[in-house]
Amino acid sequence: MNDTSISFNLDNNAFRGRIVRLDNVMREIFTHAQYPDNVAAAISETTALGVLIASLMKFDGIFTLQLQGSGPISVLVADVTSAGKVRATAKYDAKAIEAAQVLRKTEGEIEPTPHWLEHGNLIFTIDQGKNTELYQGVVDLKGKNLEECALRYFKNSEQIDTYLHLYLDKVGDVWKSAGILIQKMPQKGGKDGADDENALKELWNEDKILMDSLKKEEIFNLDLKEVLFRLFHEHQVRVSKEQEYVFGCRCSREKLQQTLSSMKPEDIEDMVENGKITATCNFCGQVYSFDKGELLKH
Numbered sequence: 001m002n003d004t005s006i007s008f009n010l011d012n013n014a015f016r017g018r019i020v021r022l023d024n025v026m027r028e029i030f031t032h033a034q035y036p037d038n039v040a041a042a043i044s045e046t047t048a049l050g051v052l053i054a055s056l057m058k059f060d061g062i063f064t065l066q067l068q069g070s071g072p073i074s075v076l077v078a079d080v081t082s083a084g085k086v087r088a089t090a091k092y093d094a095k096a097i098e099a100a101q102v103l104r105k106t107e108g109e110i111e112p113t114p115h116w117l118e119h120g121n122l123i124f125t126i127d128q129g130k131n132t133e134l135y136q137g138v139v140d141l142k143g144k145n146l147e148e149c150a151l152r153y154f155k156n157s158e159q160i161d162t163y164l165h166l167y168l169d170k171v172g173d174v175w176k177s178a179g180i181l182i183q184k185m186p187q188k189g190g191k192d193g194a195d196d197e198n199a200l201k202e203l204w205n206e207d208k209i210l211m212d213s214l215k216k217e218e219i220f221n222l223d224l225k226e227v228l229f230r231l232f233h234e235h236q237v238r239v240s241k242e243q244e245y246v247f248g249c250r251c252s253r254e255k256l257q258q259t260l261s262s263m264k265p266e267d268i269e270d271m272v273e274n275g276k277i278t279a280t281c282n283f284c285g286q287v288y289s290f291d292k293g294e295l296l297k298h
């Protein structure tokens, strides 16, 4: 299975983890919309992180990971439903990306995602539908790469010791992505002495070192359970759950009609071409067409 996350635990449940790989989901995202190479890589990395974090959370609805910034990429968004449907897109200024690469002498290189957003935030939202509270977490987008930004979130907002790696691989025109994460489980009360504490610290450090040894070729090419066994066979690795993901968009003519209808009448007039207003979904490329009368309030 190529689009999947596997839940596992280590060292007799002292730590929990997730490993994720996205292949066809990314292929579909890039079939529906074309992006400059750096934007595509950033979308793919953001999607892997989104799926990784969504897979840690219990929810029934939509999990959204959004990065917002003041740079050439202003928005990166990936959302994941509890049923495993994934979509992602970006807002960006292609000219500003080119100009930044000329200035930094990095033409043709793939730069870390936070470079493109500059100052901004990383936001997690869980929407469980009508009559439920929106759960939201926000952290400054600080770090030399997306891994560091995500670790900051876990440290500041969740206060759970977490370690993670994200991977990108370009095959043909498609940026595939993958990730692995481990977390300390909340301490159980009881007879935890200093010895246990030290032993746990040692195991945690060993697991982090093992994670550092994981190569890109392995996470993209091997069976993910095999990857886990190879890495953690001396740390009582146990696989508990597997979830599959597919590309899926939630746009509809009705939703778009609602959004467009809320615009100012003069802005709607500006969009009219040959008597029609057409709008394209950024996520899936679906084109919707409206008569002016459908959008203007009477």
Ligand SMILES: [Zn+2]
Pocket (backbone or CB within 6 Å): 249, 250, 251, 252, 281, 282, 283, 284, 285, 286
């Ligand atoms: Zn759509």
